Amino acid sequence: MTSTSLQDSTGTAVPAPPVAKKIPTERTHHGETFVDNYEWLRDKESPEVVAHLRAENAYQEAVTAHQEPLREAIFQEIKGRTQETDLSVPHRKDGWWYFSRSAEGKEYGIHCRVKAQDSGSTVADWTPPAVEPGVGIPGEEILLDGNMEAEGKPFFSVGGTAVTVDGRLYAYAVDNSGDERFTLRIKDLRAGELLPDVIENIFYGVAFSPDGTRLFYTVVDESWRPYQVKAHVLGTPVADDVVLYQEDDAAMWLGFELSADRRHLVLGIGCSEYSETRLLRFDDPAQALTTVISRNERVLYEAEPFLLGGKEKILLTHNRAAINSMVSLADPAELEKPQAQQTWQTVVEHSDDVRVNGAGVTATHLIVSIRKDTIERVQVLGLAGLGTPAQQAPVEPAFDEELYTAGVGGSDYEAPVIRLGYTSYFTPSRIYDFVLPTPEQPAGELLLRKESPVLGGYDGSDYVATREWATAGDGTRIPLSVLRHKAVRQDSTAAGLVYGYGSYEMSMDPGFGIARLSLLDRGVVFVIAHIRGGGELGRHWYEDGKKLTKKNTFTDFVDATDWLAKSGWVDPDRIAALGGSAGGLLMGAVANMAPEKYAAIVAQVPFVDPLTSILDPDLPLSALEWEEWGNPITDPQAYAYMKSYSPYENVRQVAYPKIAAVTSFNDTRVLYVEPAKWVQELRNKTAGTEPIVMKIEMDGGHGGASGRYVQWRERAWDYAFIADALGAAELLPGAGLK
Incomplete structure (x- = not known):
């Protein structure tokens, strides 16, 4: 690693970017050899690697030092709008x-x-x-x-909590490094003391058995995949904990929850294309797990066992002959037959226009989460007559805005209400209780319990959110959410930022963000591109942006950028791009495809070396990714396709814009080595003079550092980098904190 001093445009001395030495490593698959000069940076135990990462931080600090006043201003705006005591x-x-x-x-x-x-x-x-x-x-x-x-502690995060039914014991899991391996402790709330039971290295999620004698938890394997569900009997040695189930398929994820009525432990096993549910009855002395639908049927589903009129039923949210999923009701005896002979009752029919995300029950109602016209919604219907011609019509709580997100925030099985969360781009988070419909009140009743306060003179009417549509090269219409301050004029002079994700069927739903206001107040037009690979327009939208159609995700983002450049709102030379994790892969791909379209790119915890990662099943979570990207180990076509877009392997000799790769040393999902290698290759190849920096949080995980103030400062760093690159550091007249 070498470094010398340079001067920036103002004559201020700054260090040259760190130059990592080249140690060629060959990787050969399907008759093709790739020489990787920077794979040695993967050794996080190496003092030389740590020294290099610290040099990267020193370089970015020097290059971006002039942004510190802007960062501080944005941080104070976030802080000034947040009711800290809440x-x-x-x-x-x-x-x-x-x-x-x-x-x-x-x-x-x-x-x-x-x-x-x-x-x-x-x-x-x-x-x-x-x-x-x-x-x-x-x-x-x-x-x-x-x-x-x-x-x-350098880091703090809670990975799950649970309370016994009698309210006496409280279990909580804590991570103090950011690597998402938690230590579980149990507190006796009546005595105010910790029990001696301490369980190390567990994953997210904990639950007590209904009688409070056992605690269930999940364990990950060496590749960070949750693969075991264990039961701990309180007061016994942890070494004696029983493995209730172990999933040996490296491409399958394992999790669990209690059924709504707490009569079953429900184990969910699956990938993005098919799944399997296994049930454990708490009143069964044999404690034998039973399978609802075998994974061999290749059905993607969720199962909820419950009593309907005193009879055992299983509610199925599934994609059998229903790509957007539907909801059915089945008797357990039916599920023991060959699937072709089974009879299920339809509860929610399949629709090409409505994506069914999930369904659950209370003692009196079915709760269904759907997505229609890109918007997540909630519907409820009474259990009486469920799955028969006497089934009741669904009731949907009504909201006033066009672009919003409404989701179930939890409910008690016996409760006459369900908790709903609501937000939109300029409506702060609201909490409602929805009183479930009754014959006396068939429409139910929506009760506002709280709207999160926003300080600093915030007025939602100062901002505008519209739904626009870009056209992809293949004619597909791409929904966009376009956010701006009302003072911005459509005179092609403003700055613009395009944000995207586009993977795992995750939707970028409307939501309020205090930090985002700091960009809007500086005249930045903020575009959220709902590109293929996400879930905004149903399962087809996802299928058209994964595996061998993954490039649609990237070209859709570029087409969204072109829409913004031609919209009349912004100066085409003042557009930046932002994305994180799989959205960071998106950033790397569009940087290679169309670097000239962006003044700056910020890639947060970016998955920019995907082929190297997925080719090694021993790396964290790699095998689980095969259903998203394809399996390049066994499939030469998947290998060639991934290699054709992998950001690290497609860096070329063009003028790249300002680029910031933001990462964390202890991230277990996207390892720091990916952006570390990527920025080296970018600096090797770029024909331009714009700085390429890496900011690494040495104590953080996939979500960055812990602590709200630290996270606010991280967001301020990202936004200051963008605003500075776009020449949008100054507030619009009358905008900002009041």
Whole structure:
């Protein structure tokens, strides 16, 4: 590694970018050999590698030092709009109201509860208590103070919590490094003491058995894939914990949850194309797992066992002869027959225009999550007559805005209400309770419990969100969400930013973001490109942007950029691009395809060396990716196709724009080595003079550093880099904090 001093355009001395030495490593597959000069950077235990990464940080700090006042301004805007002392809306579970508090100056939330009262009045008993920010209430208990837990630790994140039905024991899992391996502890809430049971290296998710004697948790293998569900009997050695199930297929993911009525442990095994559910009955002394539908049937489904009129039923959300999925009802006895002989009752029919995302039950109603016209919605219908001609019509809570997101935020099985979360681009997060329909109130009732406060004189009417459509090269219409300050004029002078993801059927749904306001207030037109590979327009939209159609994701993003350049809103020379993780792969791909279209690109935790990663099944999560990208190990066509777009292997001798790769040393999903190699190759090949930097958080994971203030500063760094590159550092007249 070498480094010398240079001068920037102002004459200020800055170091030259670090130059990693080249140690050629050959990788041969399907008769093709690729020489990788920087694979040695993968050794995170090497002092030389760590020194190189620190040199990268020193370089980016020097190159971007002039952005510090802008970063500080954006950070203060985020902070100034955020009510730092706040709380969540309490939710009721097993006779308690649970909620969390945040406090000014504190990085982490404080998890609390207070005893619920039962008066016999449905409305009163399910109305959350009036909890005030910064003010305790009689009987309030602190379950977990994240600030105390994080004290003296470089990182802090909670990976799951659980409470026994009787409310006595509280389990919580904590990560102090960012590698998403958690330590689980159990607190006796009555005694206020920790139990001696401590379980190391677990994955997300914990749950108690209904009788509170066992604790279920998930373990990952060496490639960071969750592959075991274990049961710990309280008070016994962890070494004696029983493996309830182990998934040996390296391409399958494993998880679990309790059924809504808590009569079953539900194990979910699957990939993006098919799945398998196994059930454990808590009242079965033999504790034998039963399979609902075998993975051999190649059906992608979720199963919810429940009692309907006192009879055992299984609710299936599935894609059997239904690419957008549908909801059916089945008797367990039917599922024991060969599938061709099974009879299922249709509950929600398949539609080419409606994507069914999932379904669940309460004691009285079916809750269905759907996506229609790109928007996520919630529908409910009574269990009476379910799957028969007497089935009730669905009821959908009505909202006023065109572009919004509404989703189920949780419910208690016996509750007469369900909790809904609602947001839009310029409506701060709202929490509603939706009173489930009854014969007396067939439309239900929507009760607003809270709208997250936004300080600093925020007025949503200062901003505009519209749905526009770009046209892809193959004629496909690509939905765009275009966000701007109302003061921006359509005179082709503004700056623009295009954001995208486009993988794993994940949708970039409308949502409020305080940090984004800082860009809009500087006149940046913010475009969210709902490109293929996501889920905004149903399963076809996803299928048309994965495996051997993956390049549609990249070309759609470029076409969205072209729409913005020609829209009349922005100066075509003042457009930047932003994306993270698989969206970081997108950034690397479009940088190679169309570098001239962007003034700057920010790639967050970017998956820019995908072929190297997926060719090695021992690397974290690699085998799980085969269903998304193809298996280049066994399939020469998949190998050739991936190699044709892999950002690292397609860097070419063109003038690249300003590029920032933002990553974390302990990220287990996209390893730091990918952007580290990528920026070296970019610097080797670029024919331009724009800086290419890597910012690495040495104590963070896939989501960056922990702590809200640190995360605000990270977002301020990204946005300052973009605004500076676009010449959009100054606030519009009258915009900003009031």
